[in-house]
Amino acid sequence: MVYFDCTCTYRYGRIEVEPQRYPPWMCTLMHWVMPCCGINEQKDWPNSCNLNLYQDGSASVGWHADDEHLFQGKNRDCRIISLSLGATRSFELRRNWSEADTIRLPLTAGDLCTMEGMVQKHLQHRVPREDQVRAPRINLTWRWIVRHSPGCPARRSV
Numbered sequence: 001m002v003y004f005d006c007t008c009t010y011r012y013g014r015i016e017v018e019p020q021r022y023p024p025w026m027c028t029l030m031h032w033v034m035p036c037c038g039i040n041e042q043k044d045w046p047n048s049c050n051l052n053l054y055q056d057g058s059a060s061v062g063w064h065a066d067d068e069h070l071f072q073g074k075n076r077d078c079r080i081i082s083l084s085l086g087a088t089r090s091f092e093l094r095r096n097w098s099e100a101d102t103i104r105l106p107l108t109a110g111d112l113c114t115m116e117g118m119v120q121k122h123l124q125h126r127v128p129r130e131d132q133v134r135a136p137r138i139n140l141t142w143r144w145i146v147r148h149s150p151g152c153p154a155r156r157s158v
Ligand SMILES: O=C(O)CCC(=O)C(=O)O
Pocket: 050, 052, 061, 066, 082, 091, 107, 125, 126, 127, 139, 141
């Protein structure tokens, strides 16, 4: 989902998602969430949100960084805000390619988790398979698109 007239597609592995404009419920939710992250003005809101549904513990996301060109997370400070809803799942972080010092955070319904600075350059994250989890989880991940795709009307505004 995107703010304004952005047509950038989001690619995740082989999946490509066409953007939808933020619906009214998304703006209502952001009015609640963003001040919790110190973002008090609507003009400063993240301009994209990715929604993930994990049907149960068999659904997972492997080790990766959010290093899409759109977000420039490997080259500059990059803030990512995530809201978890539904079942508690583990969110893990590790230094690039090293399992040695993996950090595990249980993310519970209502939890906000942010990744900031150069995290996408130096660390990877994942949501591992957890077969004992039987309930669904929804994760909303807000990010700022800073490099719009060629042809995107929002490109003019940045
Ligand atoms: O579900 C989560 O908490 C993380 C999802 C994620 O890493 C992503 O969408 O890039």
